[in-house]
Amino acid sequence: MITGFNTDVKHKSKVYHVQTEDKGRKNPKIETLVYMGGEILDSHRTTYDSDRELLSEDEIVNLMESQHKKVIKSIKIGKYDTGEDDAVDFLTDRDFDDVITQYLSTEMPNDQILLEVEDASDIKRGASNALTVNVKTAARKPINGASVKIKLVSTAHRPRLLSRGETNKEGFFNAEFDIPPLKGDEFAILIQASSDFGTAEYRQTV
Secondary structure, eight states: OOOOEEEEEEETTEEEEEEEEEOOTTSOEEEEEEEETTEEEEEEEEEOGGGTTTOOHHHHHHHHHHHHHHHHHHHHTTTTOOTTTTOOOOOOSSOHHHHHHHHHHHHOOSOOSEEEEESGGGOOTTEEEEEEEEEEOTTOOBOTTOEEEEEEEESSSOOEEEEEEEOOTTSEEEEEEEEOOOOSSOEEEEEEEEETTEEEEEEEEO
């Protein structure tokens, strides 16, 4: 019998439990469950039906470990984050650029994918805005299903989630959001993208 994997993953203020197990040769499937507070939050399944007679136990364990690590990574890059998770305290007297730099170093690993933003220079305060986000691999191939978050941040307010969604098969996400009539100069839009290929961010002052 193949022993499964169990890992507690602490991310921001929450602790997730990730459990991966093999269902056996008669049901050739690797299942990973994500728990939060004892309840199943999500599930991931991979079948190896066509190779079940060929794969050794070590190869199945490698498949399990790969899927287990992939799910853990998705947690750490914010797949299950909510608006409450984004409410990081930004109240500070430090320089705005220092705050943004620290926030990004905490929130996002180094860029591993390409993030291009159209119409970002047209973003206005006190107005409805629209922009297009394009997410690609390092080889410039479109990424389908990449998670995209657009946040308004400043040194005087908590981050506000303006829009979130996923890219289509061409790697595009079209966002529409409102920005209130802000006072002061220290505001920025942060666009963050994450996928199985990695993460990236884009900053635009408003």
